[in-house]
Amino acid sequence: MYQILVADAINAEGLEPLLGLEEAEIIEKKTDDPEVRLEDIDALLVRSATKVTEALLNQMPRLKIIARAGVGVDNIDVPAATKKGIIVINAPDGNTISTAEHTFAMMASLMRNIPQAHSSVKNLEWKRNAFIGTELYGKRLGIVGMGRIGSEIAKRAKVFGMNVNVFDPFLTKERAAKLGVESSTLDELLGGADIITVHTPLTPETKGIINEEALKKTKKGIYLLNCARGGIIDEQDLAKYVANGHVGGVALDVFEAEPPGEHPLLKYDNVIVTPHLGASTKEAQLNVATQVAKEVRSFFEGKPVSSSINLPAISNDVYEKIQPFYQISKQIGHILSQCVKEGVHELSVTYSGSVTDLETTYLTKAMLSGFFKNRIDVNVNEVNALLTAKERGITVGEKISTDAFGYDNCIAVTAKGEESAFTVRGTFIDHYGPRIVYLNGFNIDFLPEGNLLYIQHMDRPGVIGHVGQILGDQGINIATMQVGRKKAGGEAIMVLAFDKPLSEAELTSLEKLDEIVSINPIIL
């Protein structure tokens, strides 16, 4: 008998597909309910409230699948689940419309003081002059994060006659044009917007993306919305800018800690809030519950699941053979995603040598998982890699070549954007390990691991010495250094490895050297 624990409020009608599952018991209780025998649970269904920590997973030795009835999996320790062989699935698009609509409702409420006016009338007041609002029409809306929800917001904003600027480093020009929005840098968006709304996942890159430094660049009277995840707008910095009168108004559906308790922002009249209601509609809840229930049922019936974010879809045998190439493919993708500074619309992989005997599509998917790492909330793996690329408008190509550039095997990946193309080649050498052997036109040879710095420079006497000197003066130890050039005195590159990542100031110190063309940290 499978025991399925539904730990958060998940739509009962949506769970009906599970009722057709023979030998299954559905238990609707919190994970800390004393009546729940965690050690017997096979499937765990949650929303955002239950924190699926490693400690919780340690108490659930039979757990095989975690289903998130919603998008964000930041409440689930996915690496810990993966390590334990637990499949994690979510419902990526079931609540997109509801969240976009809620954001829009918040924006309209904020600009027209609806919550404040509502309370006032309920208190038997009639203060028409106290609630003069601002039109949305003609205003510039800045959208940070142009994925499923951001795109739906943009569509609605345009119908309201708003101008839309978006910042999403992973948005291609083609997709921006298709959506009819203007792509801009974060600084341009900050400086030009009347209203800013964030729709990224919470990642190390997006945490505090709107902080004091960013708020300083916004227009006085700026309106800010966060209906994505608490922390994308830094709450302490925001409170400071509301207190000093710079911010015109704030709408929050999410908080760094939920519920927020006695929060400094709650005392301001121009801060309106909802208790994480973005996905709380009948439709969205039915959608997400049905999606995950169908998936859990498929899983227990031994059928493939389609919205898994961590399922290795290969047998152990094949997995072992493929493992070394799997890792280098992933690293190549991750290097490309950090080196290409514009939206990518094409990723083409060429396999040559002994690797062509293997199932290369797994490797292409591994490369994509490395490419998408840290860009989207969902852990992209071999199960969802191609779908994710397709959703993002990225064409993925695979070719076999006879030229392995003198190596036993070679995996070459070219990423193409509007303005540039960047190629990385890697190989796996038995008893030696993975090596990157070509980077953006230069032959080189380095281990794709740790904190790297890729420097493009002119091949002049003393450059390497100067770099060493500048870093040495700051007490920074260079662990390894590899160099490559096309011809004497021309363009050259170096790849350095460090024990820890360099700070912004340390990177800037190197930029002062005349011979240096560009500096790019790569963290693997």
Ligand SMILES: NC(=O)C1=CN([C@@H]2O[C@H](COP(=O)(O)OP(=O)(O)OC[C@H]3O[C@@H](n4cnc5c(N)ncnc54)[C@H](O)[C@@H]3O)[C@@H](O)[C@H]2O)C=CC1
């Ligand atoms: N309030 C609520 O109830 C809900 C909140 N959410 C939150 O909204 C988030 C977005 O959801 P979707 O649009 O479905 O996800 P998505 O994955 O389709 O879109 C996220 C977008 O953010 C972009 N992005 C990633 N890093 C970025 C960066 N550093 N700067 C700018 N853009 C960046 C990605 O390229 C992507 O286009 C979810 O991760 C979730 O946390 C989602 C549903 C309901």
Ligand SMILES: O=C(O)C(=O)COP(=O)(O)O
């Ligand atoms: O889907 C998401 O990411 C959400 O934030 C919705 O959260 P909820 O399921 O309403 O707790």
